[in-house]
Amino acid sequence: MKSARRAALALPVLVAGLLAVHAARADDGMWLLNRAPLADLKQKYGFEPAPAWLEHVQKSAVRFNSGGSGSFASADGLVITNHHVAADALFKFSTAEHNYLRDGFYAKTRAEEIKCVDLELNVLMDAEDVTAQVNAAVRPGMSAAEAAEARNGAKAALEQESLGKTGLRSDIVTLFQGAQYHLYRYKRYTDVRLVFAPEQQAAFFGGDPDNFEFPRFNLDIAIFRVYEHDRPVHVEHFLKWNPAGTQEGDLVFLAGHPGTTQRLITLAEMEYARDTQLPAMLRWYKSREVLFNVYGRRAEENARRAHADLLRLENYRKVFDGYIDGLLDPAVIGAKRAEEDALRKFAADHPELAATDAWRQIADAQQIIAQHAVRAQLLAGYNYNKGFNSAAFTPGSLLGLARTLFRAPTEFAKPDRERFEEFHEAGRTALELGVFSAKPIYDDYETVVLTNYLTALAMELGASDPVVLAALGGQAPSVRAAALVHGTRLKDIAFRRQLWAMTPAQVAQVDDPLIAFVRVLDAESRRARGAIEQQLEVKTQAHTRIAQVRFAKDGDRTAPDATFTLRLSYGTVKGYAQGGQHIAPYTTLAGTYRRAAEHHDAPPFDLPPSWPGAKAKLNLDTPYDFVSTCYCIGGNSGSPTINRAGEFIGIVFDGNIQSLIWNYAYTDTQARALSTDVRAIIETMRKVYGADALVQELLGGQ
């Protein structure tokens, strides 16, 4: 799904049944840098970024391929990103002696900088519209499938040719749902070294309770240096840091790599999300969250066992609660309907686009999907919406292992392209790593998880459903779960290796209660998944036709949906009203100490070790975190916040809970992006962490 929607969606306030349409367009859109909204910026802010400004921002922006954004911060290759974007890299070179992820790090000299294991950074050098070349491969009379294959062939050839000619990583990006193809050329950096990171508790102060909230007190940064040929890279483009920061009302920009948005779904799809998908997911998440809390409270060891699963759930639950609140705003649905009506009218007026029935096809497909979605998800953890591991089939759990081990022989016996995607050859090593992991399995934990799963199965599919009756095997969920967990041999890695080597016929005969259990679910879950995947193909083709309509009607006056490629968004530093209170746009360093004291330093509100002693030295009035109306979403983490002069004045690390709806629609009533302020970065690096030399480089631009 692609592109963005303006005007009507901007201000979701429904007054006396009438949609209040904004006179001016709101600061909507994740813009391509080669399609920047120049007219809007000029009209609303009197600001016209020159081509050089845009090129400078583009080449200063960095993509972290582990899933985030960043920016060059010095001529000698310093790059700043979020601590939580860097977490994976920090974890990978931490050891039993040195927990850099938890304790932080500062390399006083370049010799001390630590090389990351497998981090790749990309910088977009150049983007070229190759729509005509790609479409030229399609000949009249080709079927939809043949056309798709022809396009894929053309795309691969173009990528290969570009790589050969430029030596740059070359990816063709599908934009506007297939209405355009752009060839992106990236400079790749693979020698990336850690220079500085604060303690994780400074970066994630407030933990889950403060996640997606504001006011906030997070120093969510990590600083790397990029090397080539074992020497710091010298870059032409990097963002100068402006230690003066911003003031309320300032125009600011984000340049980063938003992952995905759902702006271009149809009304039927949005209603499905609101009425079916999200409620089902929330039922599931909340039931599990209660389970893990209850289990965790019975013993400290229990809490430790459930910790990671609980953290993940808490995060998802906040996101989904945010989604549903936003989608229940009638203005959001109303704007979607108005947009769709206009598109359908345009399609009706332009029969040559052959798209008039696309919306109905999607609605029909969605209805079929709705009949199978919960079943497919519960029976084998298949979530067609992706992104959320949605059932009890967590990798490493007994149920997840059983499903994978039972299916592997069947799937691996097929040609790669016919397999379920999780069995594609490309992911085999990672899959094996999980399946043969020595990660401990706890019987009691697995039993409560499985009990909860069986109960959910009965409550969602109905206690009299044949597959539920078979799953329960004539026992109460708690009794059945205990029997399965205690009876299975899957806790034995050698047994897993035996299964992994079996033929489909052999695995079908295996005498293990949990393998027998997933066998009972398998046929039914394959049927449900197959039915969904068929409809997804129908939807994809219909969406492409709608995208043609949209493009014909609006051209590039709307932004495409996010694709984890470079985008520019803009907005202002601006507080908001919540619960009858005005939330000021800036917090201060003093606030951290205050919040820790309110909680008597109890986790997750405990101060990081270096902070109490530094309090007297700090200017406590220093702005710490701030909010802006800049449109952002997952993947934007680490994006530089930039002023009109193209200078770094902060770094995005989160959105507030009201911004979660940005997945579906843009609003700036309460939704805000959260940035750590450049002033707090400088003040704390100097006075808490004694990183004066590094600050010197960041400010001096050596």
Next chain:
Amino acid sequence: MKSARRAALALPVLVAGLLAVHAARADDGMWLLNRAPLADLKQKYGFEPAPAWLEHVQKSAVRFNSGGSGSFASADGLVITNHHVAADALFKFSTAEHNYLRDGFYAKTRAEEIKCVDLELNVLMDAEDVTAQVNAAVRPGMSAAEAAEARNGAKAALEQESLGKTGLRSDIVTLFQGAQYHLYRYKRYTDVRLVFAPEQQAAFFGGDPDNFEFPRFNLDIAIFRVYEHDRPVHVEHFLKWNPAGTQEGDLVFLAGHPGTTQRLITLAEMEYARDTQLPAMLRWYKSREVLFNVYGRRAEENARRAHADLLRLENYRKVFDGYIDGLLDPAVIGAKRAEEDALRKFAADHPELAATDAWRQIADAQQIIAQHAVRAQLLAGYNYNKGFNSAAFTPGSLLGLARTLFRAPTEFAKPDRERFEEFHEAGRTALELGVFSAKPIYDDYETVVLTNYLTALAMELGASDPVVLAALGGQAPSVRAAALVHGTRLKDIAFRRQLWAMTPAQVAQVDDPLIAFVRVLDAESRRARGAIEQQLEVKTQAHTRIAQVRFAKDGDRTAPDATFTLRLSYGTVKGYAQGGQHIAPYTTLAGTYRRAAEHHDAPPFDLPPSWPGAKAKLNLDTPYDFVSTCYCIGGNSGSPTINRAGEFIGIVFDGNIQSLIWNYAYTDTQARALSTDVRAIIETMRKVYGADALVQELLGGQ
């Protein structure tokens, strides 16, 4: 719903699709003392309680009218019950200086004993079968309503006559769903004084995490003395304490006052509970529990505000999780079906009972109820199943206040019998106490509660439902909730008084956003409630006919459903298997110290203040709590556990989570009653609390 079911239900184990029917009857039944299961006791345990044994137990048993059970423990009127049964009384005479509920109490002399404010105890002196007299009032040709009224008249006359003649409280109890009426005569005691209570933390050690769990370490006792004419009452019947306690395998009895059970619902009603009612309640509870946890973690003050609501939810959630796990056991449903088939066959063979269509009528009624139940519950907190405050209309919450204040003028304008029962004149004082309470109202808390409510409304009734659209008023739930909470004047008690004094016409005109909000829901919620109440009447009449069938078929070989009147149940002290482990039937005092240490004394696993110092003096091997297969349910709390000799050897305070299904069916596979052992009571009263004189009285039987 009434009476009990035996044999097939006893062992809910379904092997290869076949119901395993026990050869011997299990220890099922909450028996009337004048219908004790003498034959079963003799056959299974070789024990024949003499009439004197039964009379002694009956007259030693005490009903706490605040909702629990107890027993006389000395000739001078000592009565023992649970700490949690006594909690209400302890709270009522606690002051700012003396928090007896939290800190405990021991009266070294009779002069120090503290009189309770409004506690009434009842002792059953005598029970007489008056079925014939009651039914004699019914003349041929009377309609069902006329017959009911005639019976009510006869019952009132019999009660009045008995009171006049004996001076004893005289209540007619409807048993076996109207197949029998028994006249119960009680000795009433209203001067009840506290003698001893441990700290609440000793009584409820482990808090919610250990609630409904075993192993357990609770000293859940409180000891009162009953007075008459300002002197300790001298009672002929009291249970001698046997300090030797019990051994695994011993036959034991409970004599107490179980509140309600649902043993006699039909298959259609049981399936409704499993498929519709319980899942809906669990969705609601878990969503709220997550909400309160999240809100509470953001600040200590938040946690305090949400504390009581959260505790209540946690308790209900455990109960409902237990119910659903039990009802998903196919053996439970299978046994219900078998029982029903047999009854229907008997009904078909006895057309004179005119009951053949009763089951169908109930199924039809239940189906109509199912269409309205969630709506009635969500729109105005009306839960026809009672017992659980099921929506956001908590008394004292803004929404609860708004609903009550909006409805009061309309309801109070009607004759008493036509009002909703919560507006009956009898409860008016209590209602006003709540409505005009100065209990603080917190805007932020009310806002998150109302947001959650509005979201649930949309998710359960559908976002396009007209009443949902009206409730949201064109806004997202969070925005709407904030506006309602901030806009309402209901926080002002004077404003509530104004509303209370209004006519229905006046209150309909009140310009307050929250009153306007409940007005929007009112008509629809009245319609749903009306539709349900009509079907409840249909069900009641059909159930009475089924009860006649059951009684004609089985007589009193089954026990009636619980009615908060005296019952005897029996079983053995017996461990059980759980999660592949054997759970031993006894814990020891040493276990408390161990469990506290495991949790580093963190609440709710902190030792009560008097315990650490006493450790060295205690015999740590003393049995603390134990489990038995005795059938019990809410209301049984405080029931004496009794040996063959009719001696007190423990006191029931809880059931394990597997016993929750006892509401619907009896099983003894894992379900257990939990008692505090007489040996731990004596050991701790002596060595922790220095209550030697009191122990002397309890053991010496002065």
